[in-house]
Amino acid sequence: MAIQVYNSLSRRKEEFVPLQGNRVSMFVCGLTPQDETHMGHAKTYVGFDVVARFLHHKGYHVFYLQNVTDIEDRIIDKMRSTGRGWKDIVNQYFGEYLEVMSALGCTSVDVYAFATDYIPEIVEQIQGLMEKGHAYLADDGSVYYDTTTFSGWGRLSGQKVEALRPGARVAVEERKRHPGDFVLWRAQKPGEPAWDSPWGKGRPGWHIEDTAITIRHFGPQYDLHGGATELLFPHHEAEIAQAEAYTGVTPFVKYWMHTGMVMVKGEEMHKSLGNFWPVKAALKLYEPEVIRFFLVNVQYRGPIDFTPDLLDEAKRSYERLRETVRSVDAERRRAPESGKGDRTLKAATTKALDDFDVAMSDDFNTREAVAVLFDYSRAVNKAIDSGAGRTALDEAMRAFGTFGEILGILAPPAVGADTIDRLLDLIVALREDARKRKDFAAADRIRDALGAVGVVLEDTRDGVRWKRR
């Protein structure tokens, strides 16, 4: 099934067709490592991790590039307030970022590109823009992009230049020719880290690194650019202006994707509002898979409210799916080759694989995909109740494996050593003997003891079964 992607550029869903065969070049705006990685980052990067995983699943060869803004105003602020070096700050917070991303199962980034590793490309690009008359040198040695020289300015965000309110949030710098101009190269101020350039010592502006990085890795054009919606304007607009003015190739990016924000009780999450959720804090309260499930249980474009109540709900919901996977895994080890429920189970598996693909192909609708998992889960549980055979259960297990790989959840249950499994079967059988004798005290003691080591017993009408938790 062909994938439809909502393209922010056209504000429509479009069929996804990469520029070159089945190769997909994908770039996502990374973070500025100057503070703790928070749930907003988590939502964005889990979202694009799923995009990359699904594209990979569909047979595309995905190259996923993410930048790291390792020099920027906020890092310099942090240097001032802590007396530490910029690299030191970056290393700490980027290290922490990698840790939490790994905990959340974000595994698909191929290259992290640090802005300061691309100074030559940045300088070259700025020079090119100046030569073509798109950029000008200010008297302090900074270089600005002249937005009036780029006819496509405002196209991505649908903004009319005249309608914008300069200075609505950030004070306009007086050195600019036009309020909308943005800095490409920032002249060094005393005490600031700086690199050499034809205009003297300084550092790159925020927008230029992304185009320098992607042009080096992907060339003048690539398939997919992602980021949170708040970056749409001016950041992504600036990228288009830089790249297209520099290379003359249009469009710079074929598909623009934007993720919705994380809210807290309806408010944007901010340190200053006191509702800030670092991922680390969330990980202390919830398992990583629960957090990831929570994040994929909405469509990436929509906002999500991050409150403990909703996390608790996600935890309960997710447990339902995980329980089914445990049942399938436990059941297939003891089930006979075939059973009464096989036909319906096989049909349900085929349908689930199909429906899941349809849901995900519709602009990566993970919410809908998760609904498919719940439907499937019920069908599987029913099939187990009516007696499913090993072959059909193995198939179901593989299906859950596929779903789990794409969404980054439902890690397969731990596999025990064969001898341990036999011992468990023996213990469970002994307990059954006790139950037949109505020696419930002994039976319960065995159940509690097994529970303490993570093995759950469930008495069902077809006998007892055990699973690992």
Added chain:
RNA sequence: GCCGGGGUGACAGAGCGGCUAAUGUGACCGACUGCAGAUCGGUUUCCAGAGGGUUCGACUCCCUCCCCCGGCACCA
């Protein structure tokens, strides 16, 4: 003011021009059961922000209004 996204049943949140408005959570009832847990079935919800229009028929398309969220020039 301008641009973008929204307003759906107790809550969260999908799809679709027309079968009982998906899925989950919560609550309640039932089945199963020594107890527990898990699971299964059922109920909890039908004119979907307000008002018009198009249509045989709209929650779904169009218009107006109200409200919420994001952006408006270095926030994922």
